[in-house]
Amino acid sequence: MRNFVEETKLIDVCIGLVSDALGFPWTLREKTLPLDAAFGLRAAREITAGEPMPPFDRSLRDGYALRSGATAGAYPGSPSFLRIVGDISMGETPGFEISGDMAASIATGGMLPQGADAVVMIEDAEESGGWLEVRRAVSRGENMVFEGEERRMGDVLVQRGDVIECARAGMLAAFGFPDVPVADVTVGVFSTGDEIVPADASPAPRGCVRDSNSHMLCALCARYGFGFKSYGIVEDSLDNLRRAAETAASECDVILLSGGSSVGTRDHTAAVVESLSDTGLLVRGINMVPGKPTIIGGSVRSKKLVAGLPGHPASCVVAAVFVILPLMMRMIGARKIFPGMYLRLPLAFDVHGRTGPDEFVPARIESGRIRPLAAKSGYVSALSEADGFIRMRPDVETLRKGDSAEIWIW
Numbered sequence: 001m002r003n004f005v006e007e008t009k010l011i012d013v014c015i016g017l018v019s020d021a022l023g024f025p026w027t028l029r030e031k032t033l034p035l036d037a038a039f040g041l042r043a044a045r046e047i048t049a050g051e052p053m054p055p056f057d058r059s060l061r062d063g064y065a066l067r068s069g070a071t072a073g074a075y076p077g078s079p080s081f082l083r084i085v086g087d088i089s090m091g092e093t094p095g096f097e098i099s100g101d102m103a104a105s106i107a108t109g110g111m112l113p114q115g116a117d118a119v120v121m122i123e124d125a126e127e128s129g130g131w132l133e134v135r136r137a138v139s140r141g142e143n144m145v146f147e148g149e150e151r152r153m154g155d156v157l158v159q160r161g162d163v164i165e166c167a168r169a170g171m172l173a174a175f176g177f178p179d180v181p182v183a184d185v186t187v188g189v190f191s192t193g194d195e196i197v198p199a200d201a202s203p204a205p206r207g208c209v210r211d212s213n214s215h216m217l218c219a220l221c222a223r224y225g226f227g228f229k230s231y232g233i234v235e236d237s238l239d240n241l242r243r244a245a246e247t248a249a250s251e252c253d254v255i256l257l258s259g260g261s262s263v264g265t266r267d268h269t270a271a272v273v274e275s276l277s278d279t280g281l282l283v284r285g286i287n288m289v290p291g292k293p294t295i296i297g298g299s300v301r302s303k304k305l306v307a308g309l310p311g312h313p314a315s316c317v318v319a320a321v322f323v324i325l326p327l328m329m330r331m332i333g334a335r336k337i338f339p340g341m342y343l344r345l346p347l348a349f350d351v352h353g354r355t356g357p358d359e360f361v362p363a364r365i366e367s368g369r370i371r372p373l374a375a376k377s378g379y380v381s382a383l384s385e386a387d388g389f390i391r392m393r394p395d396v397e398t399l400r401k402g403d404s405a406e407i408w409i410w
Contacts, residue, residue, distance in 0.1 A: 008285040022298045025333030029184035038164045038180040042225040047158040052148030057112040061143040065116035066103040071137045080134040119143035161334025188248030189217045190231035193259040213258035213316045238268040259311035269308035273297040276306045288358040291319035313380045340410040351399040353392045362386035
């Protein structure tokens with residue numbers, strides 16, 4: 001096998017090796033969707049501001065637009081007196097300028113007239129007979145935002161690979177983007193193993209288990225902004241796996257095979273992954289627990305990423321979250337490659353591990369502390385109770401109660 005990795009390497013090394021060998025990031029297909037339909041997907045390219053934000057000097061308070069210098073030294077015992085020269089209506093451009101001792105009433109969000117550089121709040125002033133008594137001095141820019149203060153024309157609003165979530169959707173709408181170019185990436189998912197039966201098997205035959213991995217992988221893809229297509233369960237034979245993988249490769253950009261990646265005469269995943277890879281098999285085994293028997297290859301020519309993931313559910317999820325998703329992020333050129341959120345918090349209990357590999361332990365956050373959950377690689381239910389995974393680095397053997405530990409919220 002060409003480029004075969006005989007000795008398992010650490011996660012970051014494997015991610016770098018595959019990314020370099022396949023020439024990430026790739027130029028991928030994109031599609032333009034209405035903003036609301038793009039929610040949860042990833043931007044195909046950088047989006048920049050075509051106008052400043054705000055597009056005009058804008059009030060942040062109900063009050064009076066004026067020149068800040070006209071209020072210098074003002075306080076309740078010695079107020080400043082300004083002439084009221086207008087009333088600014090919402091949604092209109094003022095037809096006058098402010099100079100000297102002039103002021104104009106304005107509502108929150110209103111456009112400041114030329115010459116005004118501050119707003120005094122309504123509670124700090126009082127009108128009387130066309131005059132405004134200002135009882136508090138304001139400085140330049142107070143209670144207002146200047147044109148372009150938040151964003152200038154040409155500023156980057158969304159980076160390539162960013163998820164179009166609620167805040168970005170609102171920002172894009174505010175800047176006049178009713179449509180968004182998103183990465184048109186599809187992940188093909190199927191499970192293999194003679195002991196695997198569909199989720200609707202009732203009862204499951206003795207000696208068999210229902211397929212949970214393909215559903216978890218599809219859910220992960222959807223959660224992190226990638227399209228997916230499930231090909232169900234494929235019989236664990238070389239011909240069947242190869243046919244299914246070739247079909248998936250003709251329709252998808254990433255192909256994930258769950259199961260059949262451990263050593264055994266019935267395990268054909270490595271041969272299938274290599275058959276779809278013009279680079280040869282790049283990775284067979286990663287120095288991580290669980291998830292070690294992960295196989296990765298790919299094709300530079302046809303732009304395909306192919307991976308075989310362990311069959312045990314916890315192993316499958318750990319490999320997908322900490323290896324496959326980061327590779328997909330690099331593939332599309334995202335600036336943040338690890339999904340979820342990283343925190344450091346004290347441990348509620350001891351965690352025992354071993355030096356050498358990266359180890360991942362399902363955990364829950366309770367009262368600001370990390371509580372590790374008992375789980376083996378074949379467990380399913382522990383994942384549903386976990387907020388994320390404790391990551392124990394290769395040089396860490398044991399973490400004690402109260403120690404600061406890193407938890408990855410996925």
